[in-house]
Amino acid sequence: MxxxxxxxxxxxxxxxxxxxxxxxxxxxxxxxxxxxxxxxxxxxxxxxxxxxxxxxxxxxxxxxxxxxxxxxxxxxxxxKNRVKTTAQGQVFSLPINLHTINQFYGKTMRPDEARAFIESQADTSITDPQTFEEQALRFVGPDLYEAFFKGYTEKQWGCSPTELPASILKRLPVRFNYDDNYFFHRFQxxxxxxxxxxxxxxxxxxxxxxxxxxxxxxxxxxxxxxxxxxxxxxxxxxxELGRLGYRTLDFERFTATGDWQGCAVMNYGDRDVPYTRITEHKHFSPWESHEGSVLYREYSRACGPEDIPYYPIxxxxxxxxxxxxxxxxxxxxxxxxxxxxxxxxxxxxxxxxxxxxxxxxxxxxxxxxxxxxxxxxxxx
Missing domain, CATH: 3.40.50.720 (NAD(P)-binding Rossmann-like Domain)
Incomplete structure (x- = not known):
């Protein structure tokens, strides 16, 4: 055929x-x-x-x-994808792990202590989270939500986290050990x-x-x-029936000499920083060696008819x-x-x-x- x-x-x-x-x-x-x-x-x-x-x-x-x-x-x-985030004047590792928690709260908790502590911060009155915000407040509490999720999510999706389904956040784990590998799959x-x-x-x-x-x-x-x-x-x-909604991305390219940010991906969680992250692409191929470096600031916005669709809403x-x-x-x-x-x-x-x-x-x-x-x- x-x-x-x-x-x-x-x-x-x-x-x-x-x-x-x-x-x-x-x-x-x-x-x-x-x-x-x-x-x-x-x-x-x-x-x-x-x-x-x-x-x-x-x-x-x-x-x-x-x-x-x-x-x-x-x-x-x-x-291994090891993501960092700049938030509230500090750099933290993502996903939220034991190092992130201890650094953010200025503590030296063991895994069981951190688990109990985060549960004490969580809003346990939320028994069936329906929105992104409810999911975050139930599982990490208001402090970590404000620092790592709220501003980033508003920039990424162009709306309040109260309008987004809880399922979006369910893909992001919280770890009570020092594993900072963003993914947990066998093959990477x-x-x-x-x-x-x-x-x-x-x-x-x-x-x-x-x-x-x-x-x-x-x-x-x-x-x-x-x-x-x-x-x-x-x-x-x-x-003919209308356009399905997407988010698209704009990329602002810049170059540098040497190692500009020390990692492949740096998120920016604060709402007043207009971009969501900066990516330094030579770090995605660590087996290669380059003196120069090329980086991109990413800006998320609504997808227009002439734009490239990225994320279905x-x-x-x-x-x-x-x-x-x-x-x-x-x-x-x-x-x-x-x-x-x-x-x-x-x-x-x-x-x-x-x-x-x-x-x-x-x-x-x-x-x-x-x-x-x-x-x-x-x-x-």
Whole structure:
């Protein structure tokens, strides 16, 4: 079968590779001038640093099959994400751990003492946290919430934490030991040559044709037996019902000599600092050596029609509109919506790959007359 994959990021590449290896002919198109989607990396001409163009992506997973898959196409170097934050005139480590707690309160507590102390700070009257703020107040109390979460969250999401669901904060752990590794997954690392090189190798198959700077047009679908769409779900329908809400990022680049901030990621928790964080990209490739350094201040704001969508908002209004688009998508034939944009969900890279492998398996495993569903992973 001739298959069209819209989007040359992880979803399109992984699905396309699996189908091509099974004997299908796959055409992958992307409206951008590069492959890799928001994982795209490029060498900075001034410093030689391999830069994460759309913000840093650290690979972490508990899926042994996914880890084996990416290492099939790229050598992954060990890398632990150790985030720092500047708040209230001091630098702390994140996620909140025993060092953070002792430093913030000027104490020398052991794990059991710190656990009891934080529980004494928490608002135990909140038994079923519904909002981000309630979740934070219940589990860390007002002091740590104000220092590390409130201002950062207001900048990142452009609204009060009282308007955000508790589920956002549930992804951020509090540790009562000195482990400052931001992630807790078994497998963690960075691609030696970068994600763009890895995705180029995934797409390097005689059964795959790649066309960049090629926007999708509706008449294309009629020339293929099936379409896998990893662009914006609402974009497939020309935004006829309205636009799903996203946050986007603006990047302010600057360079330095030597080591400018001593870490890859420095968050800024105070509300009066307009940016959310500064990233120093040579620290993401510690096996390389560069005298120069390139850094980016990140500013979060509402995503406009011409902006790159990063984070789906998924509040009440967006979920209602999403339900309308999902219902419409399920009436479509010959197209499957995949990936972060196609399913309007925040997905880590390993989940994107896992779902892409599952989507390809579903396509290959169905009976000849069995239709492929619009969503292998439901957005709602």
């Amino acid at each position: 001739d298959i069209l994959l819209v989007g040359a990021g992880l979803s399109g590449a992984v699905i396309g590779r699996a189908l091509a290896e099974a004997g299908h002919h796959c055409t992958v198109i992307d409206s951008r001038s590069h492959l890799g989607g928001n994982c795209h990396m490029v060498r900075d001409e001034e410093t030689g640093v391999n830069v994460h163009v759309y913000g840093p992506h650290i690979f972490h997973t508990d899926h042994a099959e996914v880890w084996g898959y990416v290492n099939r196409f790229e050598t992954f170097q060990p890398y 690392g960075m691609p030696e040559r970068g994600y763009t090189a890895m995705i180029a190798d995934i797409l390097d198959h005689p059964g795959i044709d790649l066309h960049l700077e090629t926007p999708f047009t509706p008449e294309m679908a009629g020339r293929y037996g099936h379409v896998f769409w990893s662009g914006p779900l609402d974009g497939f329908f020309g935004y 998924r509040l009440v209004e967006e979920k209602a509109l999403l339900a309308d688009y999902v219902a419409r998508a399920e009436r479509e034939e010959g197209v499957t919506f995949v990936g972060r944009l196609g399913t309007y969900r925040y997905l880590d890279m390993d989940v994107t790959i896992r779902e892409s492998l599952d989507t390809a398996a579903a396509f290959l495993g169905r009976d000849a007359n069995q239709p492929m569903p619009s969503f292998v992973k439901a957005p709602l």
